Amino acid sequence: MKRDAAHQRLFTRRALFVGVSQVVLVSALVARMYDLQVVQSDQYKVLADENRINLRLLPPPRGRILDRNGVEIATNKQNYRAVLIAEQTKSVERTLESLGKVIPITSYERTKIMRDISRNRSFVPVTVAENLSWDQFAAINVNSPDLPGLQPEIGETRHYPLGDAMSHVVGYVAAVAEADIGEDPMLQLPGFRIGKSGIERIQDKELRGKAGVSRVEVNAFGRVIRELTRRDGQPGEDVTITLDAELQKYAVARLAGESGAVVVMDVRNGDVLTLASTPGFDPLPFNVGLNQRQWQELTRDPRNPLVNKALSGQFPPGSTFKMMVAIAAMESGLTRDHSVFCNGALDFGSHTFHCWKKQGHGNLTMAAAMEHSCDIYFYDVARRVGIDKIAEIGNRFGLGKPTGIGLAAEKAGVMPTRDWKLATMGESWQQGETLIAGIGQGFVLTTPLQLAVMAARLASGYAVKPRLMHPRKGEPVPEILPVAVSPAALAVAREGMYRVSNSPSGTAYRARITGDPDFLIAGKTGTSQVRRITRYERETRVLKNEELPWAERDHAVFVAFAPYSDPRYAISVLVEHGGGGSAVAAPIARDVLKELRRLEKLPRQPARPMAADHVSGTTRG
């Protein structure tokens, strides 16, 4: 018994030790629980929410681009497509096989689909077919019982109803490049499109809108369980531009087959009504991604369909530059009665400078020299005035620097001076080069847009700037200042232009508008030479344009404003290697102006009130 009691006491002591050990260990568990569930709880709550809550961006519809009359230039079209959810079908192969009977699926597409499916979890929808026609889409819907796992969907894709007529101005959207990804997380969405050129690019922020956010609960495999909250985004704004889609379409059609540009401006406020460049390109393939062949076709074409010639093409202005020389002469003290005798050639230094008319024009005053586009007269005047004065006047009329229209591709052209040549070529100016510049050849380069601005400034007497975007409501409109030249100088230039188009001996007389006395054109032809005419050719016979390869033919140029009595529109036309200005470019300008006149009379409802005109009393005859 005694031994038993001792045994029991030993056991009690040992049991107490084991029990106390267990109490200590349980206390450790409780302490850890307190640490996790009270002390660090907030931190772990955040981690749990990060686990289960995903933010999904909801891209808003992209804003439309409208012309001045509300015509849609860029809009969104429903994109019919079909997605496959692998877990909803017993056999992906069989579903695809059945789908192949409804719409064509190439074996390449099939391999790609199977690869996409194997790379994603079974509940992730994989795009099987896109850009389906309505009939195909309807067929899929009708056959849906035979297509388990297949879901018809309607997405949105960018659409350009006017196609290549607007492509240079409107630009295009395409997949986001690595370099474009900035702060907007929307850009990282797969399939998101961003404006890559033209209006789509410069107005991208406005058109894009703000993404909505959907907070969804997901499980560990990424499957969406439910939507927690949703904040709708802000749809992209519609952007209205100053172009007149109808006129643009007409101009592009009129230029058909040629490589050229037509720019029409409102001389009162700078609204660009037409900014056409041909050939154009179809913006849609850029959206889905060009293939190698398409890209090579576009880039290797000698007519450069990707280049907006209206503002990126730099050409010698030819005789259209003579107004600048005339005004420079007037500003340098010569009078409109300054007369020069033209016998067809002028010897200067060791060179002989030729007039386009071999037998000469005889005695000409300033306006008549413009009417006949006599080269000798302007050689003489340019020599007297000097290149720097001519350049100064050119600058005042918007030449030699970008017009600031806002499109990135715009080029500055060249308005040469003595300093310019020394700086760029390291050589001093030769006086003979002044003579060549006097007829808009040599170093002088202009874009068709600059020529339209020049014509608009000649017409209005104000330093109007071209604009593509309508000023928003309340946006301050910069004041338009008069061009700093004397009214007399402007008057003689205008008179010369009037005579070009309306005097029977004017170079554009055949391209005048008849039967509409309220809409008389005042213009100036130009034929800018691409190649050097050799002495041998001069002595025998100057080759006609038709006898030359395309790339050696002259550029046909024409600038004009109308109506003469109360100018509203300025136009410039350039046909690359098109031949003579009077034969090729002037008729195009006339036709475009006639179309403009016709459209003017149509009852068209502007999409929204046009901004007020900012120039009044623009002309004095």
Place this chain on the structure above:
Amino acid sequence: MSIALGERQQDMTLLQKLRNVNWLLVLLICVTASYGFAMLYSAAGGSVDPWVTRQSARFGMGLVMMLFVAMVDLRFWMRIAYPFYGLALCLLIAVDVIGTIGGGAQRWLSLGFVSLQPSELMKVALILTLARYYHGLTPEDVGRLRYLFQPFLLMLMPVGLVVIQPDLGTAILLLMGGLTVMMLAGVRWWVFGTLMAAALAAMPVFWANLRDYQKDRVFTFLNPERDPLGTGYHIMQSKIALGSGGVWGKGFMQGTQSHLNFLPEKQTDFIFTTLAEEMGMVGGLLLIALYIGILILGFAIALRARHTFGRLLAGGLITVFFVYLFINIAMVMGLLPVVGVPLPLISYGGSAMVTILLGFGFILSVYVHRDLQIPKRPGGDPF
């Protein structure tokens, strides 16, 4: 008086035995198991299928088995302790030799109609055997060196067999259970001190013999962020679930970590996390309180028993129960490496449930036969 009682206990009727059962302990076991059913219901997304129905059926059968074990005369259990141990050891060897591969380790023995896990049997058999061994020794003998050899052999044979399966969790349970019986039996302190020193010295050898996945678990335990997508993922997600549960929890069936499958093994090894995420620290403490209640009753039964066999058996088994719950909870809270030890009475799974209830059957049998007089040698005459 006590002798008279003891004499009366030598042959009780079944009704007397039933009245002698510690019904409070049975009640606590049922309440705890029901708490587990509730969590299995939640883990299944608000459904009794697939876990609650099966688990409750097992529990019901286990409960009957437990009471049956409690009714059987403790002397019988003592008598068959060695054969039982022998059988369990043979089965363990059989598993190692012909056992089918399950879960990367050889643990299951397929008997055609039922899968048997001998390591589960061994948890009970080892305690039973050691209790019987020490029952036959005088306190003086316990302190003698030559009486150390046999119990260590009894303990290390199954531990070795389990380690090569490999089943680290069971090995620890066997070791802790066996050592606890030896400690309660009065083995001298210096023995445990020497063991500790030897264990520390053997660490490098032990480490070298660990399987890669076991090493991984230890690395992961030491630094869960080391591999957040691989082995560290489980423990990270478990801690996130626990921590985000906070004091009051996310609400029954509202656990995001468990229901959205961020939590692994939410119904088995990590069910404590499921519980503490939804019921918060309050719910976790409630479960721990239930466990503490069971532990107190277990120790009370051990202390109350008037024979060494009963004291050691109850004390050893209740400690095995403790080791189960401690390792599991410490593991899900990132205090211990991940070893496959379920949460007793709560985790979904049949084997552990049978083992635990079998153990409680013996504890209850000790209580029913608390005043029994058991001779040093079975079959010997106690009078």
